Amino acid sequence: MSRLAKSSPNMWEDVFKQNKENILEAIWKKYIFISAFATLTSYYKQPMGWVIENKEGEVREFVSRMVKIAESKKIMLSEEKEIERVVKQVKNIPYNSKTSMQIDFEKNNPTEIENLVGYLKGDSFINSFYKKLI
Numbered sequence: 001m002s003r004l005a006k007s008s009p010n011m012w013e014d015v016f017k018q019n020k021e022n023i024l025e026a027i028w029k030k031y032i033f034i035s036a037f038a039t040l041t042s043y044y045k046q047p048m049g050w051v052i053e054n055k056e057g058e059v060r061e062f063v064s065r066m067v068k069i070a071e072s073k074k075i076m077l078s079e080e081k082e083i084e085r086v087v088k089q090v091k092n093i094p095y096n097s098k099t100s101m102q103i104d105f106e107k108n109n110p111t112e113i114e115n116l117v118g119y120l121k122g123d124s125f126i127n128s129f130y131k132k133l134i
Contacts, residue, residue, distance in 0.1 A: 028070045035116045036062040038101035049095025
């Protein structure tokens with residue numbers, strides 16, 4: 001069973017309450033952040049602070065590609081705003097923070113790669129990371 005399937009429905013309550021009008025947009029915003037950093041921290045085997053400090057261009061490109069995928073699903077997000085939101089958000093997280101997927105890779109545990117990145121592998125940029133992680 002995947003970790004997402006085991007997550008508590010209560011963890012989504014605040015998302016639903018704050019975003020009653022456009023829940024899909026709110027979910028995609030969370031998905032963009034989580035997928036980008038789960039992928040890049042796992043790929044580089046480095047914490048989130050290192051990734052944004054050393055690979056900010058790749059973070060920006062990853063987010064840009066995900067916004068385009070969201071738009072293809074009729075989820076309209078501002079590419080520029082999403083990129084800036086993600087960069088700002090990660091800079092407010094402790095430098096040495098790791099993603100759960102990165103920790104799973106380090107411990108050779110089953111990962112969330114299919115849930116977080118498999119859906120996006122049709123994009124060539126994102127697929128280049130995905131192929132090296134599977």
